[in-house]
Amino acid sequence: MNGTRIGAGMNEEAVSKRAEWVAEIAAIRDHADQAAFAAVFRHFAPRVKAFLMKSGASPDMAEECTQDVMATLWRKAGLFDPAKASVSTWIFTIARNRQIDMIRKQRRPEPEELDWGPEPEPDQDDAIALQQETEQLGAALQALPEKQRILIERAYFGDLSHSEIAEETGLPLGTIKSRIRLALERLRHQMR
Amino acid sequence: MTTQIKHHLTDALLMGYAAGTLPEGFSLVVATHVSLCDDCRARLAEYEALGGEVMMDAGEAELTDGSLEATLALIAGMPAAAPVRKAARTAGIFPAPLRDYVGGDKDAVRWRRVGGGVRQMVLKTDGASTVRLLHIPAGVAVPDHGHSGTELTLVLQGAFRDETARFGVGDIEVANDDLEHTPVAEPGEDCICLAATDAPLRFNGLLPRIAQRFVGI
Ligand SMILES: [Zn+2]
Numbered sequence: 075m076n077g078t079r080i081g082a083g084m085n086e087e088a089v090s091k092r093a094e095w096v097a098e099i100a101a102i103r104d105h106a107d108q109a110a111f112a113a114v115f116r117h118f119a120p121r122v123k124a125f126l127m128k129s130g131a132s133p134d135m136a137e138e139c140t141q142d143v144m145a146t147l148w149r150k151a152g153l154f155d156p157a158k159a160s161v162s163t164w165i166f167t168i169a170r171n172r173q174i175d176m177i178r179k180q181r182r183p184e185p186e187e188l189d190w191g192p193e194p195e196p197d198q199d200d201a202i203a204l205q206q207e208t209e210q211l212g213a214a215l216q217a218l219p220e221k222q223r224i225l226i227e228r229a230y231f232g233d234l235s236h237s238e239i240a241e242e243t244g245l246p247l248g249t250i251k252s253r254i255r256l257a258l259e260r261l262r263h264q265m266r
Numbered sequence: 267m268t269t270q271i272k273h274h275l276t277d278a279l280l281m282g283y284a285a286g287t288l289p290e291g292f293s294l295v296v297a298t299h300v301s302l303c304d305d306c307r308a309r310l311a312e313y314e315a316l317g318g319e320v321m322m323d324a325g326e327a328e329l330t331d332g333s334l335e336a337t338l339a340l341i342a343g344m345p346a347a348a349p350v351r352k353a354a355r356t357a358g359i360f361p362a363p364l365r366d367y368v369g370g371d372k373d374a375v376r377w378r379r380v381g382g383g384v385r386q387m388v389l390k391t392d393g394a395s396t397v398r399l400l401h402i403p404a405g406v407a408v409p410d411h412g413h414s415g416t417e418l419t420l421v422l423q424g425a426f427r428d429e430t431a432r433f434g435v436g437d438i439e440v441a442n443d444d445l446e447h448t449p450v451a452e453p454g455e456d457c458i459c460l461a462a463t464d465a466p467l468r469f470n471g472l473l474p475r476i477a478q479r480f481v482g483i
Contacts, residue, residue, distance in 0.1 A: 236292065
């Protein structure tokens with residue numbers, strides 16, 4: 075498996091930044107490294123808070139929830155697997171779940187965990203490839219025409235209901251999905 | 267099992283679930299299907315990655331003074347034990363998220379009769395959606411009904427057919443308000459489904475309508 079494949083126009087600096095975040099989460103997990111945590115916090119906490127406010131939370135509520143998200147990140151660092159999600163994806167799922175619990179006070183049914191079998195260490199090549207693919211996805215999102223990008227953002231901020239997403243034919247989901255399809259198909263084969 | 271699934275979640279449902287904006291009853295059906303379907307599990311991972319990138323582009327809000335210190339204090343006050351992954355299901359037909367709502371597997375369901383041999387159990391969720399288990403005897407039809415919203419039906423045992431297709435274990439039917447259909451359980455095995463609606467069903471015909479008032483389906 076070729077983990078060094080770099081897509082056209084890939085921003086190598088952004089990819090190495092993502093690899094740094096992976097290393098920082100590992101330092102939190104293995105050494106309770108407060109400096110690594112502070113670096114992750116400085117980068118992600120303002121973005122988590124902005125996301126929560128755009129999703130309708132008051133500034134106070136968003137601050138409280140953001141601190142909870144970052145504390146959850148510390149506690150769950152051992153569950154992070156860089157071959158299955160990038161750090162930005164993982165933090166998004168934590169923020170989404172804490173938002174549903176703390177702000178909307180709803181219950182979130184989660185899929186059953188897969189039985190991963192004996193796979194002690196995540197595959198290094200897969201981890202690198204997934205960080206690259208996620209960077210490509212982010213670049214693809216930014217490159218969309220503004221109208222389409224805003225529609226996608228509104229869906230994630232909770233401004234579009236399920237039926238509105240279904241009716242919205244302008245969502246360019248196919249093009250975006252194809253960017254990470256390959257990496258995820260590789261993952262899926264491993265999961266079997 | 268996965269290779270037999272023919273009817274999958276729509277992009278809109280996966281995106282809504284990844285965003286965390288679906289009504290709870292829909293989320294339960296999505297989580298249950300994803301538990302059974304590697305295809306949709308991988309598609310969900312794509313939509314979660316997209317959500318992560320939307321979050322990264324959402325700008326930066328100013329944190330309150332001492333936000334990092336307050337978070338470190340939160341961490342210091344947390345229990346030391348590391349969270350562990352839940353064990354995968356070893357037996358039964360209900361995936362873990364559904365078992366959590368029922369309080370067990372098929373044997374734990376508290377069925378109530380709704381007429382025509384059909385039984386149901388309504389699961390407790392927020393008010394924005396209704397989700398229930400349906401037990402339809404082999405060969406029996408669910409009363410003819412249309413929808414004023416979206417109805418999701420996920421097969422957990424047996425199979426049913428309606429005017430559109432055949433749905434076996436793991437298959438999900440996503441029916442919109444333009445579909446009037448009569449699902450019929452296949453002969454041979456009783457059919458158990460998980461069904462969610464975001465609006466009350468309206469049954470066609472006087473008797474089912476009266477029954478609806480009494481049994482709440
Ligand atoms: Zn599926």
